[in-house]
Amino acid sequence: MKLLAPYFTPQSFPDGTTVFEQGDRAVFLYLVVKGEVVIRYKPEDGPRMVVTRVKPGGIFGWSAAMGNPCYTSAAECEMDSEVVHIRGSDLRRLCNEYPRVGEVILDRLAAVIAERKQSQQSHVTSLLANGIRQVTDGQGGNDDGTIQN
Numbered sequence: 001m002k003l004l005a006p007y008f009t010p011q012s013f014p015d016g017t018t019v020f021e022q023g024d025r026a027v028f029l030y031l032v033v034k035g036e037v038v039i040r041y042k043p044e045d046g047p048r049m050v051v052t053r054v055k056p057g058g059i060f061g062w063s064a065a066m067g068n069p070c071y072t073s074a075a076e077c078e079m080d081s082e083v084v085h086i087r088g089s090d091l092r093r094l095c096n097e098y099p100r101v102g103e104v105i106l107d108r109l110a111a112v113i114a115e116r117k118q119s120q121q122s123h124v125t126s127l128l129a130n131g132i133r134q135v136t137d138g139q140g141g142n143d144d145g146t147i148q149n
Contacts, residue, residue, distance in 0.1 A: 003094065003101060008084040019061075019075040019083075026063035026071045028085040032056050035081025041073040053078070062109050064088030 095102030
């Protein structure tokens with residue numbers, strides 16, 4: 001923590017603030033200190049969906065830490081929030097210089113990524129199941145069995 005602390009910058013966001021949009025250049029990894037940040041994903045052919053809610057102690061913006069050029073989801077504050085952030089490039093450099101620290105950070109990032117993928121998959125499965133139920137119940141299907149929009 002002593003090694004990382006100088007690289008983290010505190011920042012406050014009021015309720016309703018969009019920290020970054022899906023597709024924005026991925027620069028910072030964020031750690032929530034206080035408040036709540038909602039991560040939303042918009043597939044090309046569907047509505048925006050909540051992927052997860054990041055509470056104190058949680059991280060978001062991991063695209064920057066992984067060296068991805070853009071964020072894959074949007075981050076929005078659901079309440080007044082306080083975060084600390086670190087440049088992804090600084091974090092990657094520190095991981096290269098201090099492999100043991102890098103290992104701990106990568107383990108934490110892997111856990112976050114796995115959690116978000118599971119949450120997103122569950123949400124998509126639920127949307128599909130609801131759509132299928134509507135069609136089979138006659139509430140949105142066409143005569144040919146397709147779903148009405």
